[in-house]
Amino acid sequence: MSEESLPSGEELEELRSLIEKTLAEVEASLEDARDDAKPVNLDLEIGRVSRVDALQQQQFAVARRGELETRQKQLRSALSRIQAGSFGECLRCEEPIGLRRLRVRPESTQCRECQESAATHAG
Numbered sequence: 001m002s003e004e005s006l007p008s009g010e011e012l013e014e015l016r017s018l019i020e021k022t023l024a025e026v027e028a029s030l031e032d033a034r035d036d037a038k039p040v041n042l043d044l045e046i047g048r049v050s051r052v053d054a055l056q057q058q059q060f061a062v063a064r065r066g067e068l069e070t071r072q073k074q075l076r077s078a079l080s081r082i083q084a085g086s087f088g089e090c091l092r093c094e095e096p097i098g099l100r101r102l103r104v105r106p107e108s109t110q111c112r113e114c115q116e117s118a119a120t121h122a123g
């Protein structure tokens, strides 16, 4: 049994502004990543940067953009869970996720126990 409780109204507001702030940061980084992730034009005169470097940079930017987009989705869905009134509940066992965990990763959808067992099963 979990000893955690669901966030109170005040704590929900705190978490909501935390999510909104994080989401704004993620979206700002996403703007930057979009430019870097543009396909490299190999016919272009690149200058000092070699083509290999340019390609590696672009691949890195694509991977980073993917991570940011995932985080953006998770944060947006956390906001809609706040609106729906289901925020803070584990999606698997429906126990409260716990405030300490939510403060670190407000986009968490599972309690620690479920997250760990999912990670174990995934190998």
Ligand SMILES: [Zn+2]
Pocket (backbone or CB within 6 Å): 090, 091, 092, 093, 094, 095, 110, 111, 112, 113, 114, 115
């Ligand atoms: Zn759980």
